[in-house]
Amino acid sequence: MKPSVIEMIYSQHDEIIRQWKNEVTELNQFDSTLPTNWFHETNEEFVNLIMGTLELEENEAKEQFRSFAERLMNAGWPLSYFTKGMQLFRRVLVQMLTSDESFESEKVFETLNEVEKWVDGVINQLVDEYTGSWENTLHLQKLALKELSAPLIPVFEKISVMPLVGTIDTERAKLIMENLLEGIIEHRSQVVLIDITGVPVVDTMVAHHIIQASEAVRLVGAECILVGIRPEIAQTIINLGIDLRKFPTKSTLRKGIETGLELTQRKIISTS
């Protein structure tokens, strides 16, 4: 920012801060969960930060805003607080410039231009900062979900189990299918049991994914048994008219494993 503009702002320092604080107090209405004194403290800090960074180098100013935003972000402050705060700061400046007739109009324009540029720069940076953090969170959560998603567990020679927990969407279904097929090759399984005990809802879409997975499993040379079908799921499947007759289904994993052993010509016997 140009020194002349900074000087102009500093000359009205106290007045700007007073007006800004007045206006910003109204902001507290959008988030009443924030304690009042904390809100005032943060306002104080924010406006001092704005004032303090006016004459700093761009990079240095950005760094200061970054650390401030990061701190508040972690405390759960909304992004709108920052954007509105910056917009208010601009509005206060504009009001001040236009109401004071001692300024020449040319100088007012120049100043406004400078202020506009500066405020927009800061807002953009804050928005970037916030979206970056959101994307990061989203990425981590996706990763966590992926890790939880679909392990294939070898339980006997030639028999593996894939327990599914939670809702299945298209993306997850894809992942399930990939894990399933690669796991089959890796463990050399002939029978895989897909356990849907932990799947809360089985609608046509979920059923479609399961059918596709089981067909793919057959193509790579193994067999699929669907286990963990609860009474309500059996009812929905039939009521929706879904045809699951192409592959065996069982109510519990235990029965499924018995069938799996049978398919591979084995059985569990008691040693006594």
Next chain:
Amino acid sequence: MRIPILKLKNYLLISVQVDLDDQTALQFQEDLLNKIHQEGSFGVVIDLTSVEMIDSFIAKVLGDVVEMSNLMGAKVVLTGIQPGVAITLIDMGIVLDEVPTALDLEQGLDKLQQELEA
């Protein structure tokens, strides 16, 4: 290009080592049927472990070959279909319903034996 067809006792073994194009696939269909006729084989294992891609035409030819061989009294098992290939086939809606499959050559031979005994 021709795909080699190996005879092992009563069986025929085919390991497809290249991605099939239409011409090769049709040539293979002809060769295999001739070979079955010539050797009087009971079973055929077609191993697709090194095949990275199967399009709808090749899938149809493979399905046809299986049915044709069945007509001539030879059971066919497809083995070693890769996960990626399986996913593509399913996405295209090709399920190869009537075709027996196995994980690898060894299990394919076991499966043939079971089917022939049954």
